[in-house]
Amino acid sequence: MALASSAALAVGAVAMAVVGLRAWPLWRALRRVRPATPERLIAAARDGRFDGRIVALAGVASAGPGGPLVSAINQVTCVWHRHTVHRRRIYYRATVGGGVSQRGSIPRRVAHAASTEPFRLGDVEVRPLGMRVHRPLACAPRILPALATEPFPEAEALMGRPPYLYRHREWVLRPGTPLFVLGQVHSVGSRVTLRRPNRGPHIISTWTVRRLRAWSAIVALGGLALAAGAGVAAIVILVVHA
Numbered sequence: 015m016a017l018a019s020s021a022a023l024a025v026g027a028v029a030m031a032v033v034g035l036r037a038w039p040l041w042r043a044l045r046r047v048r049p050a051t052p053e054r055l056i057a058a059a060r061d062g063r064f065d066g067r068i069v070a071l072a073g074v075a076s077a078g079p080g081g082p083l084v085s086a087i088n089q090v091t092c093v094w095h096r097h098t099v100h101r102r103r104i105y106y107r108a109t110v111g112g113g114v115s116q117r118g119s120i121p122r123r124v125a126h127a128a129s130t131e132p133f134r135l136g137d138v139e140v141r142p143l144g145m146r147v148h149r150p151l152a153c154a155p156r157i158l159p160a161l162a163t164e165p166f167p168e169a170e171a172l173m174g175r176p177p178y179l180y181r182h183r184e185w186v187l188r189p190g191t192p193l194f195v196l197g198q199v200h201s202v203g204s205r206v207t208l209r210r211p212n213r214g215p216h217i218i219s220t221w222t223v224r225r226l227r228a229w230s231a232i233v234a235l236g237g238l239a240l241a242a243g244a245g246v247a248a249i250v251i252l253v254v255h256a
Contacts, residue, residue: 020251027244034237040196040215041230043068049194049223052136059206064199068214070223071195073135075187080131085186087162088153092186093133094142094218096150099125099161100181121181125161132207133187140195140218141209148219148226150185157181187220194219194226 049072050058058064075093077083085095100121107117130143156162159176187193196217197208210216219226 017252020248023244023248023251027241027248029241030237030244031241032237034234034239034241037230037234037237040217041227041234043196043215044070044223044227044230047196047223052138055138055199056136056204056206059199059201060204062201065201067199068196068211068216069199069208071135071138071140071197071208072223073138073193073195075191075193076134076136076189078132078134078139082189083129083131085153085184086127087156087182087184088186090153090184090186090188092188093191094129094131094147094150094187095184096128096147096186097125097182097184098123099183102179102181104177104179118179124180125163135193135195137206139205139207140193140197141207142218144210145197146217147185147187148217149221150187151191151220153184153186155181155183187218191220192222194221194223 047070049070052071052073055064055069055071077093082091083093083095084090085092085097087097101124102121103119105117105119128142128147130141132139132141134140158180159178161180162182194217195208196215198211198214198216200207200209217226221229
């Protein structure tokens with residue numbers, strides 16, 4: 015029993031340490047950062063001195079050069095969208111009373127996609143490819159007998175008992191949403207873009223920098239503190255019951 019408790023605490027310590035260490039670079043980057051406005055960033059980056067730097071930007075999202083997007087699942091007008099689809103196989107069994115009971119398998123993810131088209135904060139272009147998007151708007155999930163992004167089965171199949179059910183989840187960033195972005199600057203003339211850096215933290219968030227800083231501090235410092243506590247507890251249990 016003592017060995018099992020110690021092992022469980024050790025596993026918990028490792029998990030919390032991973033959580034804390036993953037949040038640590040973002041918290042360090044946010045500790046003293048002051049987000050610029052799009053106008054100030056463009057003025058400062060125009061001569062190319064900011065190229066390659068990781069900077070913070072706060073502004074309101076608007077459509078990119080290609081215009082607004084339409085989300086794949088819920089057809090929502092947006093500047094960015096992401097969706098996942100989990101498929102569940104359905105099993106039917108006849109019951110004693112003549113009815114039919116329904117059971118399902120463990121859901122399996124069969125689709126995961128995010129838009130990569132750039133959008134704007136003021137006149138600054140944000141390229142979301144590979145960047146972490148934090149706290150986007152979650153749309154209502156949809157459970158359908160087929161993938162929403164593919165042609166639906168024939169009406170006869172829909173009226174029967176479908177062998178699978180597909181749970182669609184989608185997240186979007188709408189035009190007009192205030193955003194905070196931490197990314198790498200790249201400028202060509204008066205055109206300034208923010209993108210994922212080759213190294214270092216990056217994020218696109220619907221939270222303010224102050225709220226994001228507090229959250230990352232709790233996750234980083236709290237995770238490491240809990241990991242240390244769980245590790246010490248695991249060692250104590252082993253020593254006491256040795």
